[in-house]
Amino acid sequence: MLNLRQIEIFKAIMEAGSITRASALMNVSQPAVTKSLQLLEIDLGLKLFTRTPKGLVPSYEARAFYTEVERSFTGLASLNRFAQDLRSMRHERLVVNVIPALSHRWMPEIVAGFLQKYPEASLSFHASSSPHTAQLVGQRHVDLGIAQSRIEDPSIERTLLMHLPVVCVIPENNPLAREEVITPQLLRNQDFIGLSRQDIVTQQLEAHFAAAGVELRMRVEAALALSVKALVNRGLGVGLIDAESAAVPSAEGTVIRPFRPLVQMPIYLLRLRDHATSLLEQCFVQHVIDHGYPAGKDS
Secondary structure, eight states: OOOHHHHHHHHHHHHHSSHHHHHHHHTOOHHHHHHHHHHHHHHHTSOOEEEETTEEEEOHHHHHHHHHHHHHHHHHHHHHHHHHHHHHTTTOEEEEEEOHHHHTTHHHHHHHHHHHHSTTOEEEEEEOOHHHHHHHHHTTSSSEEEEOOOOOOTTEEEEEEEEEEEEEEEETTSGGGGOSSBOTGGGTTOEEEEEOTTSHHHHHHHHHHHHTTOOOEEEEEESSHHHHHHHHHTTSOEEEEEHHHHHSOOOSSEEEEEBSSOOEEEEEEEEETTOOOOHHHHHHHHHHHHTOOOTTOOO
């Protein structure tokens, strides 16, 4: 059975040209190098070197064996480089889908921070609705999803990442802009721009308004929080949207105020259950968990 250490010493002798130089190169005593060479010759059943007044002369068999050894070590070096690439995540690309509310500020900040920490990693992120995000995860079109989701698909694992508080977006010339906190009572008789009635946040808000005896005067219903904000900016009414969408820079014309009672949008990390995860995915998930939305940020 060939011994890797013997092969390494043989390679060193061939490249150094002598036992003395091979000993120094390997940081091994000369007797140990000589003994290793003798054992290798016994194991191979070959005479590898002939001693001459000018030093060791490799045999034909030694030169042929060295060619194969060098090829093998080149392969090992390649494997080592590939393993290093895996550790640095150089050969991986992670595909993440997020809801639009998180795609303008939060997600770019998450990605920038992650790539600063892992500069060899490669990421791709896209934005779509929560149901579509869950569908993409379930169909393996993306590695991870970050969404507001009530999906009950047993193949998808959900991890609660954070809660986005709901805030009130108000035209700056509206008297409500002078209020520090907005309540359902203050929104009585206000033109209201809301999200779809199927939205989780909308359903929570309707319950609070019903409890306060306030009927919303819905003027426009929009699919996206950013659309609500744009319509408020044009003076068409007030809106209640998540704090992240409200904080996206836009043209002057609106103010943001906290809304009470507190209503929050739950955000989940979605991934396939019981599937093998790459090192890149594990590190990114931990990074997202460690850098969730700041608690209490609602204005």
